Amino acid sequence: MKPIRDTFALLAITLAGLTTSQAQDPLPSWNDGKAKQSVVEFVAKVTNSGSPDFVPPAERIATFDNDGTLWAEQPLPVQLFFALDRVKALAPQHPEWRKKDPFKKLLSTPKEEKVAVTEPELMQILTATHAGMTTEEFEKIVKDWILSAKHPVTKRPYTEMVYQPMLEVLAYLRANGFKTFIVSGGGIEFMRPWTERVYGIPPEQVIGSSIKTKFELRDGKPVLVRLPEINFIDDKAGKPVGIQQHIGRRPIAAFGNSDGDLQMLQYTAAGSGARFCLLVRHTDAVREWAYDRQSHIGQLDKGLDEAAAKGWTVVSMKNDWKRIFPSENK
Amino acid sequence: MKPIRDTFALLAITLAGLTTSQAQDPLPSWNDGKAKQSVVEFVAKVTNSGSPDFVPPAERIATFDNDGTLWAEQPLPVQLFFALDRVKALAPQHPEWRKKDPFKKLLSTPKEEKVAVTEPELMQILTATHAGMTTEEFEKIVKDWILSAKHPVTKRPYTEMVYQPMLEVLAYLRANGFKTFIVSGGGIEFMRPWTERVYGIPPEQVIGSSIKTKFELRDGKPVLVRLPEINFIDDKAGKPVGIQQHIGRRPIAAFGNSDGDLQMLQYTAAGSGARFCLLVRHTDAVREWAYDRQSHIGQLDKGLDEAAAKGWTVVSMKNDWKRIFPSENK
Numbered sequence: 001m002k003p004i005r006d007t008f009a010l011l012a013i014t015l016a017g018l019t020t021s022q023a024q025d026p027l028p029s030w031n032d033g034k035a036k037q038s039v040v041e042f043v044a045k046v047t048n049s050g051s052p053d054f055v056p057p058a059e060r061i062a063t064f065d066n067d068g069t070l071w072a073e074q075p076l077p078v079q080l081f082f083a084l085d086r087v088k089a090l091a092p093q094h095p096e097w098r099k100k101d102p103f104k105k106l107l108s109t110p111k112e113e114k115v116a117v118t119e120p121e122l123m124q125i126l127t128a129t130h131a132g133m134t135t136e137e138f139e140k141i142v143k144d145w146i147l148s149a150k151h152p153v154t155k156r157p158y159t160e161m162v163y164q165p166m167l168e169v170l171a172y173l174r175a176n177g178f179k180t181f182i183v184s185g186g187g188i189e190f191m192r193p194w195t196e197r198v199y200g201i202p203p204e205q206v207i208g209s210s211i212k213t214k215f216e217l218r219d220g221k222p223v224l225v226r227l228p229e230i231n232f233i234d235d236k237a238g239k240p241v242g243i244q245q246h247i248g249r250r251p252i253a254a255f256g257n258s259d260g261d262l263q264m265l266q267y268t269a270a271g272s273g274a275r276f277c278l279l280v281r282h283t284d285a286v287r288e289w290a291y292d293r294q295s296h297i298g299q300l301d302k303g304l305d306e307a308a309a310k311g312w313t314v315v316s317m318k319n320d321w322k323r324i325f326p327s328e329n330k
Numbered sequence: 331m332k333p334i335r336d337t338f339a340l341l342a343i344t345l346a347g348l349t350t351s352q353a354q355d356p357l358p359s360w361n362d363g364k365a366k367q368s369v370v371e372f373v374a375k376v377t378n379s380g381s382p383d384f385v386p387p388a389e390r391i392a393t394f395d396n397d398g399t400l401w402a403e404q405p406l407p408v409q410l411f412f413a414l415d416r417v418k419a420l421a422p423q424h425p426e427w428r429k430k431d432p433f434k435k436l437l438s439t440p441k442e443e444k445v446a447v448t449e450p451e452l453m454q455i456l457t458a459t460h461a462g463m464t465t466e467e468f469e470k471i472v473k474d475w476i477l478s479a480k481h482p483v484t485k486r487p488y489t490e491m492v493y494q495p496m497l498e499v500l501a502y503l504r505a506n507g508f509k510t511f512i513v514s515g516g517g518i519e520f521m522r523p524w525t526e527r528v529y530g531i532p533p534e535q536v537i538g539s540s541i542k543t544k545f546e547l548r549d550g551k552p553v554l555v556r557l558p559e560i561n562f563i564d565d566k567a568g569k570p571v572g573i574q575q576h577i578g579r580r581p582i583a584a585f586g587n588s589d590g591d592l593q594m595l596q597y598t599a600a601g602s603g604a605r606f607c608l609l610v611r612h613t614d615a616v617r618e619w620a621y622d623r624q625s626h627i628g629q630l631d632k633g634l635d636e637a638a639a640k641g642w643t644v645v646s647m648k649n650d651w652k653r654i655f656p657s658e659n660k
Contacts, residue, residue, distance in 0.1 A: 058532060135574055179534070192578045202388060203578030204509070205534075213574060215567040215593055222596045224574050231575075237545040244465055244543060244554050245561075246576060248522045248533030263545055266552045 026172040028322075029165040035278075035320040038313045039169060042276040046252065047176050053274035057177035061251040063243060063264060064170070066184035066191060066208075068257040068298040069280050070199060072161040074289040075153065077297065079190050082145055086129035094128075103128070111152075131211055131228040134218070135189065138226055142193045156327065159198045164326045165315075166255070166280070170199055173253070181205045181251075183243055185235035185260055189226075207242045209234045239264035252276065258298040262306065269310060277312040279303055284318035287328070356502040358652075359495040365608075365650040368643045369499060372606040376582065377506050383604035387507035391581040393573060393594060394500070396514035396521060396538075398587040398628040399610050400529060402491040404619040405483065407627065409520050412475055416459035424458075433458070441482075457558040461541055464553040465519065472523040486657065489528045494656045495645075496585070496610070500529055503583070511535045511581075513573055515565035515590055519556075537572045539564045569594035582606065588628040592636065599640060607642040609633055614648035617658070 030036040045053040046060065067073035087097070087106050097103030102121035109115045117125065130138070151161050170180050182191060182201055188208030195201045210231040213224040234242040240263055243251065253276040254261070254268035265277040281300065282291050292300040307314050317324060360366040375383040376390065397403035417427070417436050427433035432451035439445045447455065460468070481491050500510050512521060512531055518538030525531045540561040543554040564572040570593055573581065583606040584591070584598035595607040611630065612621050622630040637644050647654060 058526070061534075188575075188578070196388070204391075204576065206578065210575065213571050215570045215597070222570065222593065222600045224570055224597075240545045240552065240554055241543050245518075245540065246534065248518070248536065250466075263552065267545070267554075270552045 026175070027165065027168045029168055031320055031322055033320055035313050035315045038276070039172075039278070042253065042274065043172065043176050046274050055252055055273060059249060059252065060173075060176070060178040061181065061247060061249050062173050062178045062253040063181045063183040063207075063247075063251045063255070063268070064166070065256040065258070065261045065264070066182050066186055068282065069255055069261070070162055070166050070170075070182070071158065072151070072163075072288060073298050074282075074291070075297075077186065078158045078161075079186050081149065081152070081158075082142070082190065083125050083129045085145060085149060086141070087125060090129065127211075127228040130187065130190075131226045134223040134225055135213060136223065138189055139193050142190055146194050156325075159194060160325060160327055162198060162326065163280070163317075163321075164323055164328070165321045167199065167326070169255070170201070174200065178253070179205065181207060181243075181247060183234065183239050183254075183264060184208045185233070185238075187211075188234070207234055207246045209238075235260045237263045240267040243267070254278075255280070256303070257282065258300050259303050260298075262303045265303070265312065266306070269312070277307070277310070278315060279307050279312060280315045280317065283316045284321075284324065286318075287324045288317055290318075356505070357495065357498045359498055361650055361652055363650055365643050365645045368606070369502075369608070372583065372604065373502065373506050376604050385582055385603060389579060389582065390503075390506070390508040391511065391577055391579050392503050392508045392583040393511045393513040393537075393577075393581045393585070393598070394496070395586040395588070395591045395594070396512050396516055398612065399585055399591070400492055400496050400500075400512070401488065402481070402493075402618060403628050404612075404621070405627075407516065408488045408491075409516050411479065411482070411488075412472070412520065413455050413459045415475060415479060416471070417455060420459065457541075460517065460520075461556045461558040464548070464555055465543060466553065468519055468556055469523050472520055476524050486655075489524060490655060490657055492528060492656065493610070493651075494653055494658070495651045497529065497656070499585070500531070504530065508583070509535065511537060511573075511577060513564065513569050513584075513594055514538045515563070515568075517541075518564070537564055537576045539568075565590045567593045570597040573597070584608075585610070586633070587612065588630050589633050590628075592633045595633070595642065596636070599642070607637070607640070608645060609637050609642060610645045610647065613646045614651075614654065616648075617654045618647055620648075 027036055027039065045051045046055040048054060064070055067077045084106060087103060091097055091107055097107060102117050102125055105115050146159060149158060150156060151158055154161065173180055180201055182195060184191060186208050188206055188210045191208055192203040192206050195206050196203065212227045212229045212231045214227055216223065216225055232238065232242065239261065250271040251268045252271065252274065254265050255278045256265055257280040269275050269277050279300065282289055284290060291298060292304065357366055357369065375381045376385040378384060394400055397407045414436060417433060421427055421437055427437060432447050432455055435445050476489060479488060480486060481488055484491065503510055510531055512525060514521060516538050518536055518540045521538055522533040522536050525536050526533065542557045542559045542561045544557055546553060546555055562568065562572065569591065580601040581598045582601065582604065584595050585608045586595055587610040599605050599607050609630065612619055614620060621628060622634065
């Protein structure tokens with residue numbers, strides 16, 4: 001009987017070991033490889049109080065781009081679908097739009113067809129859909145929309161078009177004393193109503209582009225009214241500026257996916273002490289989309305060259321991620 | 331023996347009760363009275379999960395003005411003393427200042443005498459002393475200055491001119507799950523280098539006035555350079571705007587001392603659910619300064635009327651505070 005008992009015991013230990021190691025893997029949707037290893041090694045060295053690279057918790061600031069880094073940005077950034085849906089919802093109150101571009105062409109083109117708009121026209125669309133209401137009214141509009149809207153290709157809610165491996169990185173960093181921030185070119189008030197629920201990131205840790213607001217009394221009640229005027233564009237060289245305005249410290253880790261994130265990564269990398277920069281590269285045309293150097297949306301060109309030169313981590317979605325979306329079978 | 335033992339037991343219980351109750355008083359520098367009671371009652375009702383006024387921790391946002399609310403602002407706001415000291419420190423690099431007002435009059439007037447400057451002259455002084463360097467260079471200048479500078483009247487470091495009862499409120503709120511923010515008309519980058527050490531408020535929870543910054547490469551290193559151009563004035567109707575930009579939620583508690591804080595308190599009070607607004611009134615000419623409706627610095631006039639009408643808490647420094655500064659004998 002003895003050999004059999006030993007075999008059983010050995011088997012039990014092996015299984016227990018496997019279970020424990022799987023349960024403890026903080027990044028289960030990542031394939032083993034250099035990308036995953038680089039994240040784990042960075043976290044280990046900045047949190048080990050005996051390490052020369054140790055960073056006190058208060059300074060463990062990590063910043064994440066949103067579109068293309070935390071959720072899908074194809075075939076268009078989600079906020080543009082929001083703006084188009086708002087044009088349709090508001091059209092009955094604006095009969096003049098039926099005769100006036102860009103609204104006329106948006107309203108008369110079938111949903112499946114693309115509409116070309118110029119940059120000034122885009123600003124007109126954003127202004128008409130994002131300004132004129134109080135901040136609290138806008139918050140409710142976004143909350144209602146994001147609960148019901150569906151991605152045009154996958155027909156899933158946009159909040160399910162988030163990247164499971166990145167949700168794991170966010171949770172892993174927070175479990176290790178990091179404060180996680182979003183630093184996005186998208187609208188700050190378009191993100192805040194749902195980032196806490198979806199990413200675990202509270203409104204005060206969301207940085208983005210903004211329009212001006214004005215304090216006023218409406219029916220005797222103090223409110224902030226959203227004005228049709230740009231306040232701040234949180235993109236490219238604006239990202240480090242936005243980071244300093246909101247956080248007041250240089251991040252020690254930054255995550256992006258496009259050349260719009262390049263200055264944020266450069267700024268992060270240039271601080272003293274251990275630093276971590278990561279670019280998500282869209283390489284999976286089957287499970288997501290494949291695009292980089294030539295893309296009109298989320299172009300990643302200079303960033304790839306600089307990542308290679310500086311030794312930043314470049315994630316291949318196809319090779320490094322076991323699954324991309326939370327709903328996918330593992 | 332029995333009665334004696336009982337007496338001893340009773341005495342022991344009484345003493346233990348006293349010690350415990352004193353150790354547990356979260357606001358030991360406050361005299362018992364309506365002001366102290368209003369703070370304690372508010373915290374109790376929003377943190378009691380059985381209360382109809384319960385507020386989830388994520389929404390427990392409290393905002394504090396700085397000058398005159400957390401530290402002394404007389405005879406001048408501290409940042410102006412900083413600017414004047416910087417003019418003197420920089421004068422050797424600017425020989426032209428000897429012949430050019432406002433620098434000429436600042437440099438030629440003895441320290442004890444007052445110098446009148448116009449508003450454009452003040453902007454010139456602020457620009458000359460607050461812009462032209464990187465954000466990290468400015469942080470070091472402020473850190474070095476605040477460690478060595480002394481208040482002109484008390485000869486104590488400015489960071490000891492903070493109000494002990496307000497430090498207790500900050501700690502008490504945080505111990506009850508609140509996130510505490512500074513919302514000041516003062517410069518955001520003038521406060522951040524020392525608010526964590528002095529108030530326990532990290533840089534990312536400091537909101538203030540700011541100048542513009544620009545991302546650039548200096549000797550190949552990415553930095554943010556401070557420009558001589560106003561970005562945002564976080565005062566009066568600007569305070570709710572700054573709160574929304576940085577926090578993205580309406581506070582449930584707000585603390586101020588002047589009409590510059592009025593809109594912040596109005597905005598806070600107008601939210602749904604339990605709200606708390608408090609004004610610190612400078613009534614103690616012996617231990618601090620006495621000023622309100624007629625003062626050029628920290629004028630509190632409309633705020634007093636509105637506080638009376640709305641039932642906001644008004645603290646009399648003279649009557650409600652046992653001690654004002656941390657160094658005072660209790």
